[in-house]
Amino acid sequence: xxxxxxxxxxxxxxxxxxxxxxxxxxxxxxxxxxxxxxxxxxxxxxxxxxxxxxxxxxxxxxxxxxxxxxxxxxxxxxxxxxxxxxxxxxxxxxxxxxxxxxxxxxxxxxxxxxxxxxxxxxxxxxxxxxxxxxxxxxxxxxxxxxxxxxxxxxxxxxxxxxxxxxxxxxxxxxxxxxxxxxxxxxxxxxxxxxxxxxxxxxxxxxxxxxxxxxxxxxxxxxxxxxxxxxxxxxxxxxxxxxxxxxxxxxxxxxxxxxxxxxxxxxxxxxxxxxxxxxxxxxxxxxxxxxxxxxxxxxxxxxxxxxxxxxxxxxxxxxxxxxxxxx
Amino acid sequence: xxxxxxxxxxxxxxxxxxxxxxxxxxxxxxxxxxxxxxxxxxxxxxxxxxxxxxxxxxxxxxxxxxxxxxxxxxxxxxxxxxxxxxxxxxxxxxxxxxxxxxxxxxxxxxxxxxxxxxxxxxxxxxxxxxxxxxxxxxxxxxxxxxxxxxxxxxxxxxxxxxxxxxxxxxxxxxxxxxxxxxxxxxxxxxxxxxxxxxxxxxxxxxxxxxxxxxxxxxxxxxxxxxxxxxxxxxxxxxxxxxxxxxxxxxxxxxxxxxxxxxxxxxxxxxxxxxxxxxxxxxxxxxxxxxxxxxxxxxxxxxxxxxxxxxxxxxxxxxxxxxxxxx
Numbered sequence: 344x345x346x347x348x349x350x351x352x353x354x355x356x357x358x359x360x361x362x363x364x365x366x367x368x369x370x371x372x373x374x375x376x377x378x379x380x381x382x383x384x385x386x387x388x389x390x391x392x393x394x395x396x397x398x399x400x401x402x403x404x405x406x407x408x409x410x411x412x413x414x415x416x417x418x419x420x421x422x423x424x425x426x427x428x429x430x431x432x433x434x435x436x437x438x439x440x441x442x443x444x445x446x447x448x449x450x451x452x453x454x455x456x457x458x459x460x461x462x463x464x465x466x467x468x469x470x471x472x473x474x475x476x477x478x479x480x481x482x483x484x485x486x487x488x489x490x491x492x493x494x495x496x497x498x499x500x501x502x503x504x505x506x507x508x509x510x511x512x513x514x515x516x517x518x519x520x521x522x523x524x525x526x527x528x529x530x531x532x533x534x535x536x537x538x539x540x541x542x543x544x545x546x547x548x549x550x551x552x553x554x555x556x557x558x559x560x561x562x563x564x565x566x567x568x569x570x571x572x573x574x575x576x577x578x579x580x581x582x583x584x585x586x587x588x589x590x591x592x593x594x595x596x597x598x599x600x601x602x603x604x605x606x607x608x609x610x611x612x613x614x615x616x617x618x619x620x621x622x623x624x625x626x627x628x629x630x631x632x633x634x635x636x637x638x639x640x641x642x643x644x645x646x647x648x649x650x651x652x653x654x655x656x657x658x659x660x661x662x663x664x665x666x667x668x669x
Numbered sequence: 670x671x672x673x674x675x676x677x678x679x680x681x682x683x684x685x686x687x688x689x690x691x692x693x694x695x696x697x698x699x700x701x702x703x704x705x706x707x708x709x710x711x712x713x714x715x716x717x718x719x720x721x722x723x724x725x726x727x728x729x730x731x732x733x734x735x736x737x738x739x740x741x742x743x744x745x746x747x748x749x750x751x752x753x754x755x756x757x758x759x760x761x762x763x764x765x766x767x768x769x770x771x772x773x774x775x776x777x778x779x780x781x782x783x784x785x786x787x788x789x790x791x792x793x794x795x796x797x798x799x800x801x802x803x804x805x806x807x808x809x810x811x812x813x814x815x816x817x818x819x820x821x822x823x824x825x826x827x828x829x830x831x832x833x834x835x836x837x838x839x840x841x842x843x844x845x846x847x848x849x850x851x852x853x854x855x856x857x858x859x860x861x862x863x864x865x866x867x868x869x870x871x872x873x874x875x876x877x878x879x880x881x882x883x884x885x886x887x888x889x890x891x892x893x894x895x896x897x898x899x900x901x902x903x904x905x906x907x908x909x910x911x912x913x914x915x916x917x918x919x920x921x922x923x924x925x926x927x928x929x930x931x932x933x934x935x936x937x938x939x940x941x942x943x944x945x946x947x948x949x950x951x952x953x954x955x956x957x958x959x960x961x962x963x964x965x966x967x968x969x970x971x972x973x974x975x976x977x978x979x980x981x982x983x984x985x986x987x988x989x990x991x992x993x994x995x
């Protein structure tokens with residue numbers, strides 16, 4: 344009697360507390376993003392866009408525009424304000440002979456939302472050890488921070504690092520740094536630290552503007568944002584890509600209003616002049632563009648819309664064309 | 670003497686024939702694209718865009734537009750002609766309780782450039798076996814072909830398949846098919862075959878328009894392209910996403926000229942009416958949109974540009990916000 348009652352109670356308890364067999368499968372949310380790389384073929388060259396992350400830039404740092412105009416331009420592109428999401432990209436060019444990284448992202452400099460070049464390079468099938476040459480568009484922290492790890496050691500142990508002569512002359516000069524406002528001296532220290540790790544191994548090699556730094560890659564003077572800011576013109580089998588560095592920071596604003604500059608431009612007026620010239624050039628030539636602060640992967644075309652205005656047309660995601668392989 | 674000569678010769682031979690230590694590392698080109706998925710959080714829901722591939726659509730299939738106007742619109746968006754690259758996307762919604770696939774891509778129906786939903790779903794961290802429910806915006810081959818494999822067997826063995834009642838009434842009717850022109854009868858056969866594999870297991874469940882087919886997912890009548898074409902309004906914690914199926918096929922053309930229809934629209938006039946209504950609605954509400962033929966990942970916002978014209982603003986690639994997780 345007690346025994347059978349025990350079993351009845353036990354059965355009831357089991358019914359209440361055991362998990363019923365699910366009627367529907369419940370898959371846990373995966374919660375991870377697709378890896379931050381994008382690949383394309385440019386003639387015989389393989390180009391890989393790498394995502395370093397994104398920073399939130401205060402739109403107040405944009406100059407030469409009324410607040411109401413600024414709000415209109417940001418709203419029409421659904422860009423947040425007062426902080427706008429701004430991508431940081433780098434580009435890997437595999438020429439078949441050289442594996443060339445153009446810019447290196449922020450590394451550990453600017454917090455946990457940046458510094459993913461290594462991770463995304465590895466996801467894309469390459470390692471930092473395979474990189475022969477790093478070309479720098481300029482020596483700001485979000486382009487050169489990724490050259491070294493937290494301990495100041497080279498991330499690219501076999502690579503030679505190259506920036507324009509004028510760029511190194513500016514950022515690596517203790518005299519220029521000493522003459523700069525206190526608030527800006529940190530930027531010089533960052534540049535010196537990034538370069539030092541490679542200078543110590545005789546792997547820091549400035550280039551002259553206008554030279555072909557490697558077969559298929561020409562350094563184009565594009566100063567203003569910094570004194571040695573460089574765009575790299577990449578070409579293979581008639582296909583052209585201009586990796587233009589920091590010609591545009593706010594895509595929603597500066598394509599339509601190229602006269603808008605940003606606080607970080609060392610020479611505001613020259614930055615505007617250079618932007619206008621390059622926009623006109625790529626709109627005319629139809630060259631593909633890669634931009635370090637354009638929405639990832641930062642690859643696309645520029646369209647002239649008249650009256651000094653331009654439009655940005657991102658490329659469409661596509662598989663690699665098998666026929667374009669070398 | 671002979672022995673030492675032998676060593677000299679051997680050393681010379683070795684010098685000539687052994688591979689010299691490379692001065693530069695030569696990394697082989699990887700040659701693969703980043704996986705075709707993109708993830709975002711919508712309130713408590715996880716949304717994953719899946720890329721099925723791309724088809725080349727002849728621009729002559731667009732109606733109600735002059736050739737010169739068409740050329741201008743395609744050129745300004747750098748879209749190729751006379752064949753325009755057109756993505757095929759599907760969307761996975763993980764509600765936490767259900768794993769819902771909205772459309773299934775082309776499967777094996779349309780050649781080797783389509784049919785990558787399974788591969789990209791797996792790359793994104795899910796398997797077809799985990800899918801509970803497949804909702805179809807409509808029953809064209811590039812949306813339902815992926816339901817079955819080459820042998821006609823279900824790709825989603827546990828899933829219930831749901832399309833609008835009016836959609837099944839049309840595509841599964843032998844009478845309607847018999848009355849259609851010969852050249853269009855293949856489309857009916859494809860629809861019947863896709864449905865049959867699930868009807869046989871009692872897993873084909875039509876829904877009525879305007880109903881909440883699942884918690885957070887409402888079926889909205891959006892007919893014209895097909896007689897039961899459905900948009901799915903997804904909402905969580907005030908965030909809205911309209912997965913609108915085939916409201917736009919040619920993004921470079923139909924946002925600016927919504928009156929342009931495409932050959933595949935069963936009711937051309939109604940398709941235009943529905944497109945205009947939905948464009949106005951999402952431009953006004955600010956809801957995020959997902960489109961099966963918009964450039965992958967097909968997620969973005971619609972902006973009203975006045976005079977019945979609209980602009981498409983793709984979302985910017987971003988990591989998943991940790992705070993948005995359920």
